[in-house]
Amino acid sequence: MKKDRLISILFILPSIILIAIFVYFFIGWTSWVSLVNWKDIFPDFTFVGLRNYARLFQNYRFTISLKNTIVFTALFLVASITLGLLLAILLDRKVRFEGFFRTIYLFPMAVSFVVTGVVWRWILNPGPGGESVGINLLFEKIGLSFLKSGWYTDPKIGIKAVVIAAVWQMSGYVMAMYLAGIRGIPSELYEAAQLDGASTMQVYRHIVLPLLRPITLGAIIILGHISLKIFDLVFAMTGSGIGFSCDVPALFMYDTTFRGNYFSQGAAVAMILLLSVAALIVPYLIYSMRAEVRR
């Protein structure tokens, strides 16, 4: 029995050690790097305090990338959650070929962000000159010319064009979460409400939607943390864009660190990214763990 206890610890120990080093020690190391003066290929560990952080907030590109992340996250969350909920409710109306539609709505999740970026860069390409090409041409053909735009090449739009590709990729995921949630609601609840004479709309408003609140919270956390650290999609689709109109902190961190060799500056960006994600995830993890213990 004692021996089994020991072996059980040995079973899980490699993983604990790996995560301790590669997650927690590394985060500690990065935070140390963010406090020193390492700004070329030769490490310089002279302590400079919070100077790298102070400089970041005076950095033109960084402040734009922060603003872009906020815009991106807000639009991406609202659009994906609305679309995902809508699709889930529609699919729950006893649709024939439900599996077929569900498969189509969810398949972008199986595709790499890089593929998504490459395809959408082409679709949203406004082309050279004033001629309508790509999606603009499609809009013209179906009589929606007012929707034509310069997309990611227009600095006023910039990151918002990337939102379209991100919603295309992730909204099916939200649909799947909601659909699983709706299917988990006991059917007696519906039947009781219908017996009481509630209309379909009322059933959704007063029974389904309130019960789906934990799913919405989960979707906000999952999409939110993906959105804060978004990198691949922007990298492949637009890069930092004209006047940094498509830039995000993760991209800024990559350029600063691995192209510019400003390691300390890059580490400071990484720490800010980490803190913003942790502010979202840690309360959720604690909440989930407590909920589990209660059960």
Place this chain on the structure above:
Amino acid sequence: MRPKRIILYIVLVVFAVFYLMPIYVLLVTGLKSFQQVSLREMWNLPKSITFQSFVRAWKGDPSRGLRGLSQNFMNSVYLVIPATLISAMLGSMNGYVLTKWKFRGANTVFAILLFGMFIPYQSILIPLVQLLQKVKLYGSILGLIFVHCVYGIPITTLIFRNYYSTIPSDIVEASKIDGANFLKIYTKIILPVSMPAFAVVMIWQFTSIWNDFLFGLIVAPNPSVQPITVALNNLAGSYFVEWNIQMAGALITALPTLLVYIFLGRFFMRGLLAGSLAGT
């Protein structure tokens, strides 16, 4: 059919068109010849079908300095298979201990492991590169395999832990009384019923490792060891590469995970939902 139902189906079909549109563009562009490819004709079907773009995206064209994706495709295969198997095994071992051999603080340990799944990897990249350079794993497929195994631990542990907690502990307790030891219970009782969880975890890991870009970009900068996503980005990023070849390359990159999704979709879905309902 009532008009309401008809509207419902029309809406569903319109959304289906939206989700399929990029695949349509990938396919028709990839099947066109160079002469036919232009932004103006993007939505037109190809006048004649040619697989030339796929051949060139795969083999490359040394005379024009175009690197094909074939080598990188194989790099991804050599990377994804061992990384998937090892991380699934680690997840299974952790899940077993965390559910059937709970020690004091097991739940806290689990939460601490789980956090690793959410971190932005930017926050560990600098020390990761330094360490991999020290141990001579930097710039190699072996190094990438290692990295994916480590950062796969949280999600694989999560999925196995969820799955094993549905196996009644009575069975395990009874075997303990019968004198079965830790390893015997694992190999004779737990592993034989673990196949559904292995399917979910392996499909999840296969998809996310195949689709990974950041680690490939940072850990394997050399074109000959790059995974396919990084090579695709380079292919698509160079201005002299024609759109038909870029689209053919994108389709080649997406194909393995798409096939897995089409044929094993329900396992993929379970992985997704496990990832979204962390700890609940």
